[in-house]
Amino acid sequence: MDLSFTGLQDELRAQARGFLETSPEPTWADLAELGWTGASVAEEHGGAGLGFLEEAVLHEEAGRALLHAPLWSTSSLAPFLPFEDQAAIAAGDASWVIALGPLVPDLDTAARVAVVGGDTVWELEGAERELLATNDETRPLGVVSGGEATRALSASDVLPSVRTRSLAILALEAVGVGARALELGIAYVAEREQFGRRIGSYQAVAHPLASSHADLELARSLAWWAAWCVAVDDTEAPVAAAAAKADAADAAVLVCERAIQAHGGIGFTWEHVLHRLYKRALGIQAWEASSSQLRAEVADHLLDTA
Amino acid sequence: MDFRDTPEEARFREEVRSWLEANLPDELRGHRGGEARFDGPEVRAWSRALYAGGWSGIAWPEEYGGRGLGPRFQAIYLEEEARAEAPPHIGVIGLGMAGPTIIGRGTEAQKARYLQPLLAADEIWCQGFSEPGAGSDLAGVRTSARLDGNRFVLDGQKVWSSYAHIADFCILLARSDPDSQRHAGLTYLIVDMHAPGVEVRPLRQITGEAEFNEIFLSGVEVPVDNVVGDVGGGWDVAMTTLLHERGTLGFALVARLEVQVRKLLALAVERGATPTQRDAIAREWMRFQALRVTAYRSLSALERTGIPGPEGSILKLEWSEANQRVTKLALELLGADAQLLAPNAPYGGYWTIQQLRSRGNTIEAGTSEILRNILAERVLGLPRSR
Numbered sequence: 001m002d003l004s005f006t007g008l009q010d011e012l013r014a015q016a017r018g019f020l021e022t023s024p025e026p027t028w029a030d031l032a033e034l035g036w037t038g039a040s041v042a043e044e045h046g047g048a049g050l051g052f053l054e055e056a057v058l059h060e061e062a063g064r065a066l067l068h069a070p071l072w073s074t075s076s077l078a079p080f081l082p083f084e085d086q087a088a089i090a091a092g093d094a095s096w097v098i099a100l101g102p103l104v105p106d107l108d109t110a111a112r113v114a115v116v117g118g119d120t121v122w123e124l125e126g127a128e129r130e131l132l133a134t135n136d137e138t139r140p141l142g143v144v145s146g147g148e149a150t151r152a153l154s155a156s157d158v159l160p161s162v163r164t165r166s167l168a169i170l171a172l173e174a175v176g177v178g179a180r181a182l183e184l185g186i187a188y189v190a191e192r193e194q195f196g197r198r199i200g201s202y203q204a205v206a207h208p209l210a211s212s213h214a215d216l217e218l219a220r221s222l223a224w225w226a227a228w229c230v231a232v233d234d235t236e237a238p239v240a241a242a243a244a245k246a247d248a249a250d251a252a253v254l255v256c257e258r259a260i261q262a263h264g265g266i267g268f269t270w271e272h273v274l275h276r277l278y279k280r281a282l283g284i285q286a287w288e289a290s291s292s293q294l295r296a297e298v299a300d301h302l303l304d305t306a
Numbered sequence: 307m308d309f310r311d312t313p314e315e316a317r318f319r320e321e322v323r324s325w326l327e328a329n330l331p332d333e334l335r336g337h338r339g340g341e342a343r344f345d346g347p348e349v350r351a352w353s354r355a356l357y358a359g360g361w362s363g364i365a366w367p368e369e370y371g372g373r374g375l376g377p378r379f380q381a382i383y384l385e386e387e388a389r390a391e392a393p394p395h396i397g398v399i400g401l402g403m404a405g406p407t408i409i410g411r412g413t414e415a416q417k418a419r420y421l422q423p424l425l426a427a428d429e430i431w432c433q434g435f436s437e438p439g440a441g442s443d444l445a446g447v448r449t450s451a452r453l454d455g456n457r458f459v460l461d462g463q464k465v466w467s468s469y470a471h472i473a474d475f476c477i478l479l480a481r482s483d484p485d486s487q488r489h490a491g492l493t494y495l496i497v498d499m500h501a502p503g504v505e506v507r508p509l510r511q512i513t514g515e516a517e518f519n520e521i522f523l524s525g526v527e528v529p530v531d532n533v534v535g536d537v538g539g540g541w542d543v544a545m546t547t548l549l550h551e552r553g554t555l556g557f558a559l560v561a562r563l564e565v566q567v568r569k570l571l572a573l574a575v576e577r578g579a580t581p582t583q584r585d586a587i588a589r590e591w592m593r594f595q596a597l598r599v600t601a602y603r604s605l606s607a608l609e610r611t612g613i614p615g616p617e618g619s620i621l622k623l624e625w626s627e628a629n630q631r632v633t634k635l636a637l638e639l640l641g642a643d644a645q646l647l648a649p650n651a652p653y654g655g656y657w658t659i660q661q662l663r664s665r666g667n668t669i670e671a672g673t674s675e676i677l678r679n680i681l682a683e684r685v686l687g688l689p690r691s692r
Contacts, residue, residue, distance in 0.1 A: 002308050221596045296581070
């Protein structure tokens with residue numbers, strides 16, 4: 001067992017962090033130029049030919065930076081699309097979202113929409129998109145109506161794999177969101193003084209942050225386990241991804257709440273970034289299945305397989 | 307990153323498994339821990355068999371009688387030992403704390419004298435750190451070590467010392483400079499538990515068993531050759547011991563939690579569980595998985611530096627609280643039956659005793675409050691609380 005990151009993965013993380021700090025709102029073409037959109041698309045189709053573990057580094061950083069781009073929605077679907085579509089993604093010419101329920105994310109940024117009809121996943125063309133006011137402004141939800149299913153993309157039996165990949169990515173994003181919120185909390189309580197002392201020296205303030213650190217490290221462990229399962233197509237991937245998304249979403253929400261509390265009034269204001277992190281965490285927690293629904297799936301796996 | 311065993315690791319795991327399968331006596335299988343860790347000659351014989359089989363000091367240097375393998379092989383061994391429900395080597399304190407401290411900070415003479423008998427279970431070790439007035443605040447140690455020629459004379463009292471009633475040696479922290487305060491003026495000593503003036507009294511605990519002891523020291527003579535590190539530099543050495551305690555025991559704890567969770571799942575299948583209980587069970591299984599992965603992640607830090615990092619505190623902190631929740635969940639599944647003790651209790655009272663014992667988990671080896679202080683100050687870099 002080797003759970004360390006490779007040099008390439010460390011480099012990717014540093015590159016992603018640096019880039020997103022200086023360019024917080026990159027275009028899809030910017031991301032394609034960096035090689036992110038086609039990170040795990042094969043080289044023969046114009047991608048970087050990396051694995052899901054390399055992509056996973058990017059998703060954790062994307063969460064941290066609250067990236068407003070259809071990276072999650074595209075990456076969930078990409079490996080199941082025809083090769084020419086994968087090539088278009090790698091080139092930055094296409095991005096995708098699959099509309100599985102009435103609410104669809106990323107309709108403001110995703111170029112193309114996929115839908116399920118019968119036993120096939122289709123491209124939906126000519127549909128009307130309506131964006132709905134959404135708590136997390138960096139990942140708005142919307143609805144599509146009308147349009148025509150024009151082109152078969154894949155058999156619909158890939159949907160469980162799409163879901164597993166999507167859950168794993170959300171778990172990684174949640175870890176990134178939580179990590180940034182915790183860092184902000186630490187930085188604040190290490191400087192802010194009340195009663196003549198830095199408030200981080202009070203255990204009532206420090207211990208919730210210590211708990212946040214522990215919660216987040218455990219969530220990160222599950223998220224990377226899920227990422228590895230996806231990368232090697234392990235049979236445990238569905239349960240790992242469900243467990244990881246439930247745990248990481250809950251951890252991110254809790255870590256954000258503790259960070260807001262540690263900041264006092266300033267953490268409650270619109271101008272502070274914390275509420276944006278918090279809203280992304282809540283959005284991740286709500287998407288696809290609630291944490292208790294996912295734990296019910298885990299329990300079924302553990303208790304009903306005999 | 308790869309969550310599978312390498313071929314070398316898989317071979318080692320298989321070697322451990324088949325050895326345990328062939329050598330673990332039936333009466334020791336399903337060992338329940340607690341006071342039984344010290345029971346009778348069979349545990350001592352088992353420990354000697356472990357040594358003969360090459361399973362003591364797997365990660366210790368070969369020159370000190372170990373196998374010189376990486377910590378990951380020690381971790382694999384601990385996992386398989388827990389899965390087989392085999393009793394641990396009786397020299398737990400020696401293997402996990404005294405031994406690594408002597409290897410790291412002891413003199414060549416100390417290494418030559420103590421390490422091999424420790425591995426072989428010929429000599430058993432205990433720890434004398436805590437005192438009635440110095441628990442979490444270990445720097446409040448008052449046991450005095452008065453220098454008299456080429457020996458120290460010890461007077462004082464130690465407490466919460468597991469294995470002391472059967473131990474041959476004790477790693478002990480005492481105040482060698484009577485005018486000193488706090489962390490200064492402490493000296494780390496190896497004390498012969500058979501020396502005149504050493505008296506051990508067992509402490510009966512919440513479970514009714516006696517795993518811990520008080521040690522009373524009156525005029526106990528300790529040769530200066532038994533100082534580990536420098537005279538007056540004992541605090542620093544003690545911190546090395548505690549890092550090893552929290553770091554290397556992490557794997558044993560996670561492995562034991564795996565067994566608890568497996569038993570919990572079996573209990574839930576047998577007795578049935580409500581949707582709320584199923585939710586709680588899923589939560590605990592997820593926590594266990596997360597702890598196991600975290601333990602392996604922390605291995606890379608250990609392998610890089612040779613010293614467990616403060617992040618090991620996460621494992622102990624989260625394990626202790628998880629074990630408390632898991633055992634309480636088992637009681638809930640058992641209902642009123644769980645209130646019975648052996649011989650009428652289900653599973654011989656296993657869960658009832660485990661649940662009571664688990665209350666000690668957040669107190670021993672660093673309380674949860676102290677561990678959160680360590681995380682806050684040493685890992686997060688927050689200002690000190692005192």
